[in-house]
Amino acid sequence: xxxxxxxxxxxxxxxxxxxxxxxxxxxxxxxxxxxxxxxxxxxxxxxxxxxxxxxxxxxxxxxxxxxxxxxxxxxxxxxxxxxxxxxxxxxxxxxxxxxxxxxxxxxxxxxxxxxxxxxxxxxxxxxxxxxxxxxxxxxxxxxxxxxxxxxxxxxxxxxxxxxxxxxxxxxxxxxxxxxxxxxxxxxxxxxxxxxxxxxxxxxxxxxxxxxxxxxxxxxxxxxxxxxxxxxxxxxxxxxxxxxxxxxxxxxxxxxxxxxxxxxxxxxxxxxxxxxxxxxxxxxxxxxxxxxxxxxxxxxxxxxxxxxxxxx
Amino acid sequence: xxxxxxxxxxxxxxxxxxxxxxxxxxxxxxxxxxxxxxxxxxxxxxxxxxxxxxxxxxxxxxxxxxxxxxxxxxxxxxxxxxxxxxxxxxxxxxxxxxxxxxxxxxxxxxxxxxxxxxxxxxxxxxxxxxxxxxxxxxxxxxxxxxxxxxxxxxxxxxxxxxxxxxxxxxxxxxxxxxxxxxxxxxxxxxxxxxxxxxxxxxxxxxxxxxxxxxxxxxxxxxxxxxxxxxxxxxxxxxxxxxxxxxxxxxxxxxxxxxxxxxxxxxxxxxxxxxxxxxxxxxxxxxxxxxxxxxxxxxxxxxxxxxxxxxxxxxxxxxxxxxxxxxxxxxxxxxxxxxxxxxxxxxxxxxxxxxxxxxxxxxxxxxxxxxxxxxxxxxxxxxxxxxx
Numbered sequence: 197x198x199x200x201x202x203x204x205x206x207x208x209x210x211x212x213x214x215x216x217x218x219x220x221x222x223x224x225x226x227x228x229x230x231x232x233x234x235x236x237x238x239x240x241x242x243x244x245x246x247x248x249x250x251x252x253x254x255x256x257x258x259x260x261x262x263x264x265x266x267x268x269x270x271x272x273x274x275x276x277x278x279x280x281x282x283x284x285x286x287x288x289x290x291x292x293x294x295x296x297x298x299x300x301x302x303x304x305x306x307x308x309x310x311x312x313x314x315x316x317x318x319x320x321x322x323x324x325x326x327x328x329x330x331x332x333x334x335x336x337x338x339x340x341x342x343x344x345x346x347x348x349x350x351x352x353x354x355x356x357x358x359x360x361x362x363x364x365x366x367x368x369x370x371x372x373x374x375x376x377x378x379x380x381x382x383x384x385x386x387x388x389x390x391x392x393x394x395x396x397x398x399x400x401x402x403x404x405x406x407x408x409x410x411x412x413x414x415x416x417x418x419x420x421x422x423x424x425x426x427x428x429x430x431x432x433x434x435x436x437x438x439x440x441x442x443x444x445x446x447x448x449x450x451x452x453x454x455x456x457x458x459x460x461x462x463x464x465x466x467x468x469x470x471x472x473x474x475x476x477x478x479x480x481x482x483x484x485x486x487x488x489x490x491x492x493x494x495x496x497x498x499x500x501x502x503x504x505x506x507x
Numbered sequence: 508x509x510x511x512x513x514x515x516x517x518x519x520x521x522x523x524x525x526x527x528x529x530x531x532x533x534x535x536x537x538x539x540x541x542x543x544x545x546x547x548x549x550x551x552x553x554x555x556x557x558x559x560x561x562x563x564x565x566x567x568x569x570x571x572x573x574x575x576x577x578x579x580x581x582x583x584x585x586x587x588x589x590x591x592x593x594x595x596x597x598x599x600x601x602x603x604x605x606x607x608x609x610x611x612x613x614x615x616x617x618x619x620x621x622x623x624x625x626x627x628x629x630x631x632x633x634x635x636x637x638x639x640x641x642x643x644x645x646x647x648x649x650x651x652x653x654x655x656x657x658x659x660x661x662x663x664x665x666x667x668x669x670x671x672x673x674x675x676x677x678x679x680x681x682x683x684x685x686x687x688x689x690x691x692x693x694x695x696x697x698x699x700x701x702x703x704x705x706x707x708x709x710x711x712x713x714x715x716x717x718x719x720x721x722x723x724x725x726x727x728x729x730x731x732x733x734x735x736x737x738x739x740x741x742x743x744x745x746x747x748x749x750x751x752x753x754x755x756x757x758x759x760x761x762x763x764x765x766x767x768x769x770x771x772x773x774x775x776x777x778x779x780x781x782x783x784x785x786x787x788x789x790x791x792x793x794x795x796x797x798x799x800x801x802x803x804x805x806x807x808x809x810x811x812x813x814x815x816x817x818x819x820x821x822x823x824x825x826x827x828x829x830x831x832x833x834x835x836x837x838x839x840x841x842x843x844x845x846x847x848x849x850x851x852x853x854x855x856x857x858x859x860x861x862x863x864x865x866x867x868x869x870x871x872x873x874x875x876x877x878x879x880x881x882x883x884x885x886x887x888x889x890x891x892x893x894x
Contacts, residue, residue, distance in 0.1 A: 246802055271804030281799025285817045295803050343803065353802075 197222035197383050198243055198351065203252030205238055212238040214407045216252070220385060220400070222350075225377050227415075228387045229394040230404035231430065236387045239404070240353050243385065244273045256351070271298055274344030274352035278359050280336040282328040288339050289324040295347040313342045316376065334365030341373065354386045358393065370396055391431055395419065395439055403427050416443050441467035446495055449503060450484045453494040460485040463492055467500055516573040516581060518636050522629050523570035526592070529625025530566070536600065537618040538607050542672070542861055551596075551622055554603045562595025562626060569633055582641030586651065589630040589637070593655070596626040597662060604670035616672040618863055645885060652881070672863040680852065680867060688871060691848035694766060694838040698773030699831055702781050705774070710785040720786075727779035735837050738775065739844045742768035769846035773837055777830040784826020788819035820890040828883035835876050839868065849875075 198220040205213045213235040220226045228236040241247045242254055245266040254261045261269060274295075282291045292313055293306050301309070314321055317338055328336055337357060344352050358366040374397055377384055388394050394401055395415045402412040411423045419440050422428040431439065447463040460483035461470050470482060480497040514520055534548025551559050568588035575581050604617040611617075634655075638648055668674040677684065713720045733741075747763025750756045761767040792815050800814045842850030852868030855861075 241802075244802060246798075267804045267806045269804075270802060275799070275802040277795060277799055277802070279795045281793075281795040281802075283796060283800070283814060284793075298804055298809070 197224075197257060198385065199255045200239065200242070201253045201255075203239075203242065203249045203254060205235075205242065205247060205249045211407050213242075213249070216407070216409055218402060218409060218412065220383065222383055223381045225374070225384045225386065225397055225399045227394040227398035227401040228385065228404060229389065229391065229401055229430075230410075231389055234404040235407040236389075236404050237355055238407075240355055240385060240387050243351075243353060244270045244275060246270075271295055271347065272349055272351070274347075274349045276337075276340045276344045276352070276354040276357040278356040280328070280333075280340035282336055282339060282343070284328055287325050287327060288319075288331070291328065291339055292324075292342045292346050294343055299347055301347075309346060309348075313346060316345070317342045317372065332365075334361055334369065337361060337365070337369060341369070345376070349382070351383045351385070354384065356387055356389070359388070359390065366393075373397065391439070392442075395442055403430060405430075416440070419443070438468055438471075441471060441500070444503075446470050446484055447492075449499045450493045450495055451499070459483065460489075460491065461495070462487065467503075470495055471497075471500060512574050514573050515576055515578075518573075519569055519581075519585060519633060520573040522633050522636075523566055523573070526566045526569065526626055526629040529622045529629070530563070533621035533625065535596075535620050535622040536603050536607065537620045538611060539616050539618070540612065541614040542616050543859065546616070546618065548620055549603070549607070551599070551626075554599045555606065558595045558599030558602055560595075562592050562599060565589065565591030565593075565595055565630070566626070569629070578640060582637040582643075585633055585637040589633040590655070590658075592626055592630040592633075594658070596623055596630075597659070598667060601662070601667035601669075601671060604668075608670045616675070616863070617670060618672045645888060648881075673866055676856075676861065676863045676867050680864075683851075684867070687847055687849055687851050687868075690766075690846075691835075691838055691850075691872075691875070694769055694773060694841055694846060694848055695831065695834045697766075697770045698777055698834050698838075699827070701770065701774045702777035702830060703827075706778055706781040706785060709778070709782050710789065713782065713786055714789055724779070724783065727782060730775045731779040735772070735776070735840045736843065738772045739768060739840060742772055743844060746771070764845040766841075766846045768844060769838070769841035769848075773834050773841070776837055777834055780829045780833065781826050784822055784829065785819075788822025788826070789815060791822065792818045817890075821887055824883055824887050824890055828880065828887075831879050831883070832876050835872060835879060839872050 198218075200216055200218045203213060203216045204211070216235070216239060218239075228239060230236050238247060242249055243256060243261070245261045245264070248262065256264075256269065256273070282288075283294070286294075289310060293310060296306050296309055310324075313319070314324070319338060319342060320335075323331065323335060323339075328339070331339065340357065344354070358369055361369065370393060373384075376382075386397060398415045400413070401415055401418060403410045403418065405426055411418055411427050418427065419431060419436060422431055428436070444467045445463065446461055446465050446467060446469070449467065450463065459473060459477050459479060461473055463484050463486055473482060474480060474497055482495050484492045484495055486492055530551050533550075535551040535554055536549040537546040538549065539546030551562065565588045568591065569585065572581055572585050572588060575584075600619055600623055607617050608615065634651070638651060643651070662668065663674070709723060713723050730738075743763045746761070746768045750762050750767075796814060796818070797810065800810050805814065838846075838848050839850035839853055842848050842854050849868040849872050853865050853872075856864030856866070856868065
């Protein structure tokens with residue numbers, strides 16, 4: 197779907213990206229992670245031709261981006277930036293419909309799409325006629341995501357979209373984004389320097405440093421086998437085991453059992469959530485329930501501790 | 508002893524003190540034996556009692572109005588008190604002039620004295636302040652302005668001011684007043700239009716080529732610092748030479764003196780504030796907004812029309828406002844090189860030591876500037892509504 201081959205880019209004398217190769221499969225939620233200034237945003241901005249590489253080749257949907265008209269390419273790729281970048285002089289509705297209108301959709305098509313997006317992103321319809329400055333940071337970013345999805349692109353690029361949000365809004369938007377990805381099958385390329393966010397969202401990820409690709413793979417494979425000290429440190433060496441627990445759902449270690457534990461946790465929650473709840477209520481076992489709240493079984497602290505890694 | 512009441516509006520108190528000081532210290536009317544002679548002053552307390560009392564009541568009202576607590580009520584009553592001052596001093600001046608002229612020879616002139624002007628300025632400032640603080644909407648402002656204008660013209664139309672020297676200077680020049688007014692507007696319009704035509708490409712240049720920014724602004728800054736009379740004078744020689752060399756220029760009326768060098772000078776003065784305003788406007792459009800627009804597929808033209816222009820519009824209008832008001836003032840000086848305009852009356856008046864003739868030119872210039880300011884305020888209000 198997206199392929200970068202031996203791409204290099206310098207700004208003046210400063211190399212930003214060096215000999216970078218990466219293949220992102222269709223339908224992936226691909227996270228580019230790394231410290232500030234590692235070149236991850238440059239990689240992202242080269243995908244929709246905001247920046248052209250000095251060397252190397254970039255293909256999107258099998259076509260070299262250099263051969264495409266940049267505006268046309270960008271209208272087919274959603275884009276979200278950290279500060280949302282909403283147009284301050286347009287209402288929320290006009291902001292969301294920016295790309296469909298560039299693509300000259302008819303008013304009824306636009307209205308139908310707006311309705312669909314309002315439902316998809318659970319935007320409060322009362323906000324539609326407001327201006328961006330009247331919205332909170334979380335609401336603005338929600339609109340930023342809606343604008344990126346407006347013309348239903350198969351690829352969405354996101355440059356640290358949730359970095360400036362408060363922790364609660366960030367978690368809510370991460371969950372919704374994961375849900376949208378799971379349902380729509382879009383290819384998402386997501387840049388972040390936050391390892392928790394990377395592990396929570398990614399189906400595939402790449403860790404960058406100093407313009408180089410250090411390691412690529414599934415989050416679990418990177419967490420289990422960091423290639424060097426940089427990756428280990430970046431992942432947070434002292435909490436690596438806890439991060440791994442974040443990847444495994446409770447259901448995998450659930451045992452049958454109907455009595456005992458009074459506190460319950462959802463089967464889809466992560467082992468980290470379960471451990472957290474055990475510590476919080478000072479118990480070594482919890483009940484497991486499905487979404488409707490019906491008891492499925494129980495989970496024990498011993499099983500989490502004795503678990504063999506495998507993701 | 509009763510406690511001192513608390514002052515809630517220091518501006519009103521200051522203004523009313525100014526008004527009282529003016530009334531006590533200065534002459535309200537000035538009677539001279541002829542147009543050029545030095546006159547003798549008459550105070551407001553010698554004016555016809557009814558109007559003088561009204562003006563004084565209004566002034567006392569202003570002073571008392573600095574005490575009430577409620578701002579909305581204060582704004583409204585301040586305007587009423589100020590209207591009373593304006594009516595009292597205008598009607599009083601007209602009535603007083605007629606009274607003085609009854610016993611004076613026909614060549615005598617009655618001029619408005621400093622006390623009159625101080626009262627008028629006090630009242631106008633009080634109104635402006637009340638409108639500002641009362642947060643009146645556009646239509647309320649328009650209504651207040653129109654009501655005062657209507658009142659003034661009604662009094663003028665019914666002959667209230669006929670015996671005042673100012674009115675007589677005006678009616679002596681009534682024939683050419685309209686011509687000079689149009690001339691003035693023509694000079695300003697031409698200069699602002701040409702400045703826009705030059706300023707827009709210049710703005711594009713300084714925005715695109717950062718290296719040029721310092722150079723262009725330094726050059727325009729030097730132009731701006733040349734005193735206006737000097738610039739008008741300096742332009743005479745090259746413009747004369749130019750019209751001698753190129754007959755077609757002479758044929759369309761471009762000469763060393765007259766409107767052509769005046770428009771050139773006004774244009775040169777307009778360039779710096781215009782280009783600086785435009786440059787600021789466009790460079791302050793947030794980078795993230797432009798970046799997001801590019802990233803979702805806006806082309807250069809769409810970016811300019813739909814993002815940059817609307818976001819820069821308030822700054823563009825502010826720049827236009829500065830330039831237009833400045834040109835209205837400077838165009839008065841253009842009369843010195845024979846360009847006509849309202850400055851004609853000002854310089855004639857200075858030459859003849861007829862101060863009321865100076866006012867025939869100066870007051871319309873001030874009113875034009877105020878009107879322009881109001882017009883741009885209105886446009887700015889519309890442009891900012893969404894930001």
